[in-house]
Amino acid sequence: MTLFFIMMERAGLIILLAYAFVHIPMIKETLNSPDRRKNQFILLLLFGVFAIISNFTGVEIQSGLAIVNQSFGQIAQQSSVANTRVLSIGIAGLFGGPLVGISVGLISALVRFWQGGLSPHIYMVSSILIGLCSGISGRYFWKKQGHMAKVHQAMFVGLLMEILQMLCILLLSQDRVQAGKLVAFIALPMISANTLGIGIFTSILSSTRQLEEQARALQTHDVLSLANHTLPYLRQGLTNLSCQSVADIIYKYMKVSAVSLTDRKRILAFVGSGSEHHLPDVPLQTELAKQAIETGEICIAKSRDDIDCHHDDCPLSAAIIIPLKIEGETVGTLKLYFSDSQKMSYVDQQLAQGLGNIFSTQLALGQAEMAARLLQDAEIKSLQAQVNPHFLFNALNTILAMIRVNGEQARQLLLDLSKFLRANLQGARENVIPLSQEIAQVNAYLALEKARFPDKVDFQLEMNEARDGSFPVPPFTLQVLVENAYKHAFKQTKFDNHLKVSIDRNQDSLIISVVDNGQGIPYEKLTSLGKVKQESEEGTGSALENLARRINLLYGHEAIMEFDSSDAGTSVRVILPLSVEKGD
Numbered sequence: 001m002t003l004f005f006i007m008m009e010r011a012g013l014i015i016l017l018a019y020a021f022v023h024i025p026m027i028k029e030t031l032n033s034p035d036r037r038k039n040q041f042i043l044l045l046l047f048g049v050f051a052i053i054s055n056f057t058g059v060e061i062q063s064g065l066a067i068v069n070q071s072f073g074q075i076a077q078q079s080s081v082a083n084t085r086v087l088s089i090g091i092a093g094l095f096g097g098p099l100v101g102i103s104v105g106l107i108s109a110l111v112r113f114w115q116g117g118l119s120p121h122i123y124m125v126s127s128i129l130i131g132l133c134s135g136i137s138g139r140y141f142w143k144k145q146g147h148m149a150k151v152h153q154a155m156f157v158g159l160l161m162e163i164l165q166m167l168c169i170l171l172l173s174q175d176r177v178q179a180g181k182l183v184a185f186i187a188l189p190m191i192s193a194n195t196l197g198i199g200i201f202t203s204i205l206s207s208t209r210q211l212e213e214q215a216r217a218l219q220t221h222d223v224l225s226l227a228n229h230t231l232p233y234l235r236q237g238l239t240n241l242s243c244q245s246v247a248d249i250i251y252k253y254m255k256v257s258a259v260s261l262t263d264r265k266r267i268l269a270f271v272g273s274g275s276e277h278h279l280p281d282v283p284l285q286t287e288l289a290k291q292a293i294e295t296g297e298i299c300i301a302k303s304r305d306d307i308d309c310h311h312d313d314c315p316l317s318a319a320i321i322i323p324l325k326i327e328g329e330t331v332g333t334l335k336l337y338f339s340d341s342q343k344m345s346y347v348d349q350q351l352a353q354g355l356g357n358i359f360s361t362q363l364a365l366g367q368a369e370m371a372a373r374l375l376q377d378a379e380i381k382s383l384q385a386q387v388n389p390h391f392l393f394n395a396l397n398t399i400l401a402m403i404r405v406n407g408e409q410a411r412q413l414l415l416d417l418s419k420f421l422r423a424n425l426q427g428a429r430e431n432v433i434p435l436s437q438e439i440a441q442v443n444a445y446l447a448l449e450k451a452r453f454p455d456k457v458d459f460q461l462e463m464n465e466a467r468d469g470s471f472p473v474p475p476f477t478l479q480v481l482v483e484n485a486y487k488h489a490f491k492q493t494k495f496d497n498h499l500k501v502s503i504d505r506n507q508d509s510l511i512i513s514v515v516d517n518g519q520g521i522p523y524e525k526l527t528s529l530g531k532v533k534q535e536s537e538e539g540t541g542s543a544l545e546n547l548a549r550r551i552n553l554l555y556g557h558e559a560i561m562e563f564d565s566s567d568a569g570t571s572v573r574v575i576l577p578l579s580v581e582k583g584d
Contacts, residue, residue: 006082011200030043030046031148031205034095034097034100034142040097044096044104047091048092048104048107050088050091053088054085055108055111055115058082058085059081059083061079061182061185074114077116078117080118081115082189085112085127086158088104088108089130092134092135093135093136093138094198094202097142098135100131101133102135105131106128109127109128119174122168122173123168126164126168126169133157134161148205149202151203155196158198162190162194169182169183222254222351226249226358227355230246231362233245234246234359237363237367239268240269244269246261246359248271254336257273257339258271258272258275258336259272260333261334262289262332266283267280267282268280273315273316274314274315278314285308285309288300288301289333289335292330293323294330296323296325298349299320300318302318304316306318317338319337320349320352321335322353322355323360326364331363336348336352394448394452395413413447413451416444416447419440419444420441423438423475431475432473432475433472433474434470434472435473438475438478438479439461442478442479456490456497458498459500460500460501461500461501462500462501462502463504464503464504477547477551477576480547481574482501482514485514488521489518490516491519493518493519496517497518500515509577510578511573513574515570516570517568518569519567520569520570521565529563560573560575561573
C-alpha cells in the first residue's frame with residue numbers, strides 16, 4: 001500500500017501539470033486537432049516533458065525491495081525504479097498517435113537509460129513498445145469515434161500498457177527470479193496508480209472539452225437569440241431609431257455594462273452605464289473605434305485611457321469594438337463596454353465577434369432587400385404605366401362623336417374620362433389603392449363603354465363584407481378584369497350579355513369574382529392565361545399577364561388568380577391577402 005500511495009502522489013503531480021496546461025488556449029487547440037503537423041510537434045514537447053518528470057520523480061526500489069523515496073538523479077546499479085512513465089507515454093500515444101507515442105517513449109527510454117540501475121535496456125524496449133501500442137490504440141479510437149478515447153477506454157489501454165511493461169521485465173531480465181520478485185512487488189501498485197492516473201487525466205480533458213462545447217452551445221444560443229430579436233431593426237440599416245432598439249436588446253441579453261452602436265462618424269445609440277454623458281448624435285471620440293473602422297479588425301480597450309472618455313465619473317474601463325461590414329466595407333461599429341476589465345472574458349470576445357459577423361450579414365441583407373424592393377417597385381410602376389393606353393383613343397373618339405349629338409352627355413363623358421385618367425395617374429404612382437378608388441375607376445370606364453354600346457352589357461356589382469371599400473388592392477385589378485370581359489367575352493353577341501362582379505372578404509383575404517355569360521375561352525388558351533402574353537387583335541394581349549405579375553410581386557404565393565371557363569361563360573377569381581400595407 002505504501003508504494004501505491006507514493007505512486008498516486010507522483011501521478012497526481014503529472015495530473016496537476018496536465019490540468020494547468022489544458023487551460024492554455026494553444027494547448028486546448030492542439031488537443032482538439034492532434035493530427036496537424038504543428039500540433040504533433042507541440043504534443044511531442046509537452047508529453048516529452050511529462051515523461052522526463054515521470055522518470056526523475058520515480059521511486060527507487062533497491063535490490064532487497066526496500067523503497068527509497070527519491071530518484072532525481074542516477075540510481076544504484078542493482079536498483080529499479082517505479083514511476084509514472086507509462087502514464088506519460090500512454091497518454092501521449094492516445095492523444096498524439098503512433099508518431100508522438102514512439103517519440104515520447106524514446107525520450108523516456110533515453111532518460112531511463114541514463115539513470116542506470118538494473119537492466120535499463122528493458123525499459124528502453126518497453127517504453128518504445130508502450131508508445132507504439134498506445135499510439136495505435138489512440139489512432140483507432142479517433143478514426144472510429146471521431147474524438148479521443150473515452151475514460152474507460154483510456155484506462156483499459158493504460159492497464160494493458162502497464163501489463164506490457166511487466167511482461168518485458170519478466171521476459172528480458174537475465175535474473176528471472178529477481179525479476180519475478182520485483183514484478184510481484186511493484187505490479188499491483190504501478191498498474192493501479194498509472195491506470196487510475198490515465199483515467200483521471202482523460203477525464204480532465206473530456207470534462208474540459210464538454211465545458212467548452214456547452215459554453216459554445218450557450219454562446220451560439222445567445223447569438224441566435226440576439227440575431228432573431230435584432231433582425232427586424234438591423235434590416236432597416238444603421239439609423240438612430242433602429243440602433244437604439246438593437247442596443248436595448250443587446251444590453252438586455254448580455255452581461256455588459258453598456259452597449260453602443262455607431263456609423264463611421266458618429267454615435268447612433270448608447271445604452272447602459274455612463275449614458276448620461278455618452279450621448280447619441282455626437283462625433284466618434286475613441287481612437288480605437290476609428291482604428292476598427294479603418295482596419296476592419298476587432299479592437300480591445302483595456303483601460304479608461306483606451307476608451308478616451310474624459311468624464312471624471314465614467315464607470316467604464318474596458319470595451320470590445322467590433323466593426324460592422326457590408327460587402328467588406330466597414331460601415332459602423334458595435335461596442336460592448338465593461339466596468340471592470342477583468343470581467344471581459346475570452347468568451348465575451350468570441351461572442352462579440354460572432355455578433356459582429358451576424359449583424360454585418362443582417363445589414364447586408366437589409367441593403368439587398370431595400371435594393372430589391374426599389375427594383376420591384378420600379379417594375380410594378382412600369383407595368384402599371386402600360387395599362388390601357390389604347391383605351392384613351394377609343395374614349396376620345398366616342399366623346400368627339402357625342403359632341404355632335406348630345407353636348408351635355410359629352411360633357412359628362414369628359415368628366416368620367418378625367419376621373420379615369422386621374423385614377424390611372426395615381427395608380428402609376430402607388431402599388432396599392434383603396435378598393436373604393438378602384439371601383440370609382442371601373443365606374444368611369446363603364447360609363448365610357450356604355451356611351452359607345454348603350455345596351456350591350458348588363459353590369460352588376462355586389463359587395464358583401466367589403467362594403468366600406470377601404471381594403472387595399474393593386475391598381476387596375478378590377479378594371480383589367482372588367483375590360484377583358486367587355487372586349488373578349490361578348491365579342492360575338494350584342495344582346496343579353498351579363499357581367500357580375502362580386503367582392504367579399506373572409507378573416508384575412510379579399511375575394512374578387514368576375515363572372516360573365518360570354519362565349520368562353522378555349523382550353524388551350526385557358527391554361528396559359530395570366531402566365532404568358534396572349535395573341536390579341538385589339539390591344540397588346542398582355543393585360544392579364546401584367547396583372548398577374550404585379551400581384552405576384554406584391555403578395556408572392558399568398559395571392560391566387562384562377563380562371564374557369566366553358567360554353568356558358570367565364571369566371572375569374574382573385575384572392576388577395578389583407579396584410580400588405582399601402583405602398584408609395
